[in-house]
Amino acid sequence: xxxxxxxxxxxxxxxxxxxxxxxxxxxxxxxxxxxxxxxxxxxxxxxxxxxxxxxxxxxxxxxxxxxxxxxxxxxxxxxxxxxxxxxxxxxxxxxxxxxxxxxxxxxxxxxxxxxxxxxxxxxxxxxxxxxxxxxxxxxxxxxxxxxxxxxxxxxxxxxxxxxxxxxxxxxxxxxxxxxxxxxxxxxxxxxxxxxxxxxxxxxxxxxxxxxxxxxxxxxxxxxxxxxxxxxxxxxxxxxxxxxxxxxxxxxxxxxxxxxxxxxxxxxxxxxxxxxxxxxxxxxxxxxxxxxxxxxxxxxxxxxxxxxxxxxxxxxxxxxxxxxxxxxxxxxxxxxxxxxxx
Amino acid sequence: xxxxxxxxxxxxxxxxxxxxxxxxxxxxxxxxxxxxxxxxxxxxxxxxxxxxxxxxxxxxxxxxxxxxxxxxxxxxxxxxxxxxxxxxxxxxxxxxxxxxxxxxxxxxxxxxxxxxxxxxxxxxxxxxxxxxxxxxxxxxxxxxxxxxxxxxxxxxxxxxxxxxxxxxxxxxxxxxxxxxxxxxxxxxxxxxxxxxxxxxxxxxxxxxxxxxxxxxxxxxxxxxxxxxxxxxxxxxxxxxxxxxxxxxxxxxxxxxxxxxxxxxxx
Ligand SMILES: Nc1ncnc2c1ncn2[C@@H]1O[C@H](COP(=O)(O)OP(=O)(O)OP(=O)(O)O)[C@@H](O)[C@H]1O
Ligand SMILES: [Mg+2]
Numbered sequence: 001x002x003x004x005x006x007x008x009x010x011x012x013x014x015x016x017x018x019x020x021x022x023x024x025x026x027x028x029x030x031x032x033x034x035x036x037x038x039x040x041x042x043x044x045x046x047x048x049x050x051x052x053x054x055x056x057x058x059x060x061x062x063x064x065x066x067x068x069x070x071x072x073x074x075x076x077x078x079x080x081x082x083x084x085x086x087x088x089x090x091x092x093x094x095x096x097x098x099x100x101x102x103x104x105x106x107x108x109x110x111x112x113x114x115x116x117x118x119x120x121x122x123x124x125x126x127x128x129x130x131x132x133x134x135x136x137x138x139x140x141x142x143x144x145x146x147x148x149x150x151x152x153x154x155x156x157x158x159x160x161x162x163x164x165x166x167x168x169x170x171x172x173x174x175x176x177x178x179x180x181x182x183x184x185x186x187x188x189x190x191x192x193x194x195x196x197x198x199x200x201x202x203x204x205x206x207x208x209x210x211x212x213x214x215x216x217x218x219x220x221x222x223x224x225x226x227x228x229x230x231x232x233x234x235x236x237x238x239x240x241x242x243x244x245x246x247x248x249x250x251x252x253x254x255x256x257x258x259x260x261x262x263x264x265x266x267x268x269x270x271x272x273x274x275x276x277x278x279x280x281x282x283x284x285x286x287x288x289x290x291x292x293x294x295x296x297x298x299x300x301x302x303x304x305x306x307x308x309x310x311x312x313x314x315x316x317x318x319x320x321x322x323x324x325x326x327x328x329x330x331x332x333x334x335x336x337x338x339x340x341x
Numbered sequence: 342x343x344x345x346x347x348x349x350x351x352x353x354x355x356x357x358x359x360x361x362x363x364x365x366x367x368x369x370x371x372x373x374x375x376x377x378x379x380x381x382x383x384x385x386x387x388x389x390x391x392x393x394x395x396x397x398x399x400x401x402x403x404x405x406x407x408x409x410x411x412x413x414x415x416x417x418x419x420x421x422x423x424x425x426x427x428x429x430x431x432x433x434x435x436x437x438x439x440x441x442x443x444x445x446x447x448x449x450x451x452x453x454x455x456x457x458x459x460x461x462x463x464x465x466x467x468x469x470x471x472x473x474x475x476x477x478x479x480x481x482x483x484x485x486x487x488x489x490x491x492x493x494x495x496x497x498x499x500x501x502x503x504x505x506x507x508x509x510x511x512x513x514x515x516x517x518x519x520x521x522x523x524x525x526x527x528x529x530x531x532x533x534x535x536x537x538x539x540x541x542x543x544x545x546x547x548x549x550x551x552x553x554x555x556x557x558x559x560x561x562x563x564x565x566x567x568x569x570x571x572x573x574x575x576x577x578x579x580x581x582x583x584x585x586x587x588x589x590x591x592x593x594x595x596x597x598x599x600x601x602x603x604x605x606x607x
Contacts, residue, residue, distance in 0.1 A: 205460045207450050210443060214436045221434035224398050225448030226419035284438040 034278025035290045037329045041276075041322065042297045049304035056307050063186055067254075069299030070188035071096065071247035073292065075266070076273040077199035078243035080291045081209075081236045083274050086216040086283025087135065087142035089237060091149030092244040093266030095127055097259070098157040099248030103174070104166035104258025113174040117249055124245025125238045127153065132237030136230040142237075150267065157260035165259040168252060178253025188250045195243070200288045212236060216283025272319060273298050276326045297322065347410055349374045349542040350511055355394055355404030364390045365401065366566045370544075372511070377533060377543045379553040379574075381586055382563030388546045389431050391563070392513045395544075396428035397421030408510075422448070425510035429517045431546075433500040437489035441481055442470035444488050445503050473506045478528055493520040505532060512536060513544045518552065530556050550579050564588055 049056040066073075075092050082089045099120045106116045127149070134145045168174060180187050203209040211232045214222040223229045252258045277294030279286040301322070302315045348371045357365040365387045372378045380388050393399040395406065397415035406413050408424050415421045421428075435444050443450075446466050452459040470484040479498045481491070488496060497520045504512060514533075518526045526549075533556045537543050545557060553560060554574060562570040562585040570585045 201458075201460075205463075207452065207459070207461065210439070210447075210450060210461065214439055214447065217436035217438040218434065221436050222447065224396070224418045224428075224430065224434050226417070226422040227448050228417075228419070284436070 034285075035287050035293070038277050038290055038293045038297065038326055041326055041329075042293045042300070045297055045300055045304070049300065049307065053304065053307040056304055061303070061307070063189065065296075065299050065303045066189040066192065067186035068303070069295060070186075070192040071251050071263075071266075072269060072273060072299060073192040073295045074195045074247045074250075075240070075243045075270045076277075076291050076295045077195050077288065078236075078240040079270050079274050080199070080277075080279050080286050080288055081203065081212050082142075082240050083271070083279050083281060084203075084212050084216045084283060084286030085233055085236050086219075087233070087236065088146060088271070088281075089131075089240045090143065090146040090267050091127070091131065091153055092240060092247075092270055093263040093268075094150045094153035094157065095124055095241050095244035096248040096251065096263035096266055097261065098127075098153050098160075099124065099245045100252040100255075100258040100262045101157040101161045101166065101260045102258070103249060103252050104168050105160055107168055107172060107174055108166060113172060116174065117177075120245050120249055121242055124242040124248075126241075128238035128241025129234060131241070132234035135237060136233035146237075154260070161258070161260045163260060165257045165261075167257045170256055174249075175253045175256055178250050178255070188254065191246070191250060195246070196288070196292055203286065203288050208232065208235070213284060213286060216280075216285070218284075269298060269319075270295075272323055276323055278326075347374075348372065348407070349376075349409060350395065351407040351410075352391075352395060353405050353407075355391065355401045355406075357390055357394065357399060357401045363566050365394070368404075368563070368566070368568045370395075370561060370568065372542045372544060374510075374542055375537050375540045376559065377537050377545060377557045379557035379560040380544055380546045380563065381548075381550070381553065381560060381582060383565075383586055383588075385565075386563040387566045388563055389515055392428060392515055392544060392546060393430075395421065395511070396426055396430075396513055398428070398430075419448075425508065426513070427504040427507065427509035427511070428513040429497075429500045429504045429515060431515040431519075433496055435488045435496055435500060438487060440485050440487050441474075441491070441499060442466045442484040444499055445470045445473060445484075445506070447503070449507065473502055477502050477505065477532065494522060494525055497521060498525065501529060501532070505536060509536075509541055511542045511544070513546075515546045516548065517545070518547060518549060526552070550582055553582070554579065562586060 046057075055061055075096075079089060079092065102123070103116050103120050106119070107113065131145050131149050134140045135142045177187055177191070182190055203212065211222055211227050211229070214227070215229055215232060219229055248262070251262060255262075273295035274291050275281060275294070276297060277287060277290030277292070279290060298319055301318050302312070305314050305318065306312055350370070350372045352368070352370040355365050355368045355370075356363070368387070368391055370378075370391065380392070382388050390399060394401045394404075395415075397418040397420050400416060406415065408426070413420070413424055415424075436447065439447070443466070446469075451462040451465045451469070453462040454460075467484045474481055474484070477498070479495075479502055481495060481499075488499065491499070497517065501514070501517050504514070518529050521529065530552060533543050533545060545553070547553065557574050560572050560574060560577065560582060561568060562582070564586070572581070
């Protein structure tokens with residue numbers, strides 16, 4: 001704030017114009033350093049597998065990668081919102097398993113498939129609302145609430161199935177969601193694409209998305225601005241559980257069975273994708289594009305290693321290494337992008 | 342200052358306890374339209390807590406608030422905002438990772454409807470933010486800058502701009518000049534004069550006592566959670582205010598100014 005803008009009798013020459021300049025392309029690049037580094041990483045990995053294997057860079061394989069990574073993409077999009085608020089959702093793998101098991105059971109009982117889908121999405125939302133209630137209104141740390149959720153929900157799935165895998169009739173339209181193609185692209189890929197686009201829109205272009213970032217940065221400031229931060233926080237967990245339910249429906253359809261053991265460690269894969277993408281675990285900084293690239297990188301590595309006839313057990317090793325290297329790159333390469341604290 | 346018989350704000354018997362600490366004990370406060378009230382007191386006297394009660398950020402244990410003679414209950418800051426009570430918080434309450442325009446419009450972002458969904462109208466937000474800052478004489482190159490990259494004084498200016506720009510009836514400023522340079526302090530005092538001339542009631546909390554004498558009509562002194570004294574600015578002096586704040590006769594070199602007057606202790 002400055003009073004009086006006259007230059008009459010000014011003691012100092014005006015600052016060189018270089019002091020304040022409009023953000024250049026390079027500034028923007030550096031500002032989005034986390035996205036830039038994962039983009040480079042993604043390209044490097046793709047080029048590597050394209051050179052090493054002959055089948056990686058073929059349309060059927062690429063479509064297959066997207067089809068298989070659809071559950072990851074869908075849940076990672078929602079998890080980006082959760083982590084940007086400064087929270088975490090460890091229960092997504094268990095919700096996915098519960099939905100797999102329960103939808104197979106319901107179909108076996110002869111419940112119509114559209115009803116099963118709607119019921120499963122509602123169930124996901126309800127589970128999220130319950131966890132969100134404890135996190136947002138009762139102020140129990142998200143880590144604890146969803147850790148409890150992880151255990152309880154998987155337990156319920158095990159109880160329902162007795163630990164067995166329940167088959168879904170292959171002529172049921174339910175499996176269409178996981179297996180069929182539309183316009184030359186697998187339906188799961190379409191669903192993942194739609195989810196990502198919707199998440200992008202919500203995250204970057206709505207008030208809700210704005211408050212998600214604000215809550216992660218300074219929740220009290222957002223509350224003082226007159227926003228119902230508790231409801232916003234609760235909604236974020238509703239979305240992540242509903243996304244996990246959608247992923248469960250797709251997975252059950254693709255596998256043609258519902259198993260309570262589905263999605264073991266899925267939550268860690270999702271969190272890894274989000275973090276590799278450049279979303280900060282401390283909240284306040286999230287990027288949906290980064291998450292998309294992060295999830296695709298994780299998926300491509302798994303696929304490429306198999307194509308290169310390497311042991312699939314290398315996947316977790318490589319993924320873990322990449323988490324560390326990607327974050328390290330962010331810190332080193334783009335250290336000056338944002339004010340260090 | 343406009344002369345009116347009705348009070349804009351009347352807080353009566355406000356109490357608030359934090360665990361063992363009674364932050365506010367039966368405090369009352371009133372302010373007329375267009376009046377500037379200086380709220381002073383020692384560190385921890387309860388000034389911030391009292392003003393947060395009025396802004397809805399803190400819900401008191403007891404007491405009533407009336408705005409324009411109507412009893413209100415502020416359960417959340419949203420309620421107070423709806424009653425046109427705006428506050429510049431001592432800790433500023435900005436979101437570091439959101440840009441300047443986003444912070445100015447936090448909680449009331451302009452939206453446009455596209456195919457039935459409300460989307461942020463970012464263009465309007467940045468245009469309006471620019472105009473808002475210009476009107477207040479705040480120099481910030483780019484409204485797309487994240488707030489974390491601004492200086493302490495610039496951050497404070499943004500917090501002030503946000504509170505002053507949305508047609509407040511009551512404007513509370515909790516140490517708005519703490520991080521500001523000389524010219525910027527002058528600008529804030531000028532802003533206070535302008536808005537109060539428009540009929541806005543201003544509550545100014547500051548430890549810069551000389552500022553109080555430049556803009557305030559009245560001073561209310563708090564001491565250990567109680568409201569202990571009230572003086573018209575024309576009927577008091579810096580020395581008396583200092584004594585009232587510390588609760589005894591006090592010779593503060595930092596507050597001395599020319600010939601000293603006899604102080605009156607509370
Ligand atoms: N959220 C809180 N939790 C616990 N105690 C609090 C809280 N807020 C305020 N207090 C206590 O209430 C008392 C009054 O605090 P307050 O912030 O209102 O003082 P103040 O007059 O604004 O002081 P300063 O001049 O230092 O800003 C202090 O003793 C403080 O410790
Ligand atoms: Mg204070």
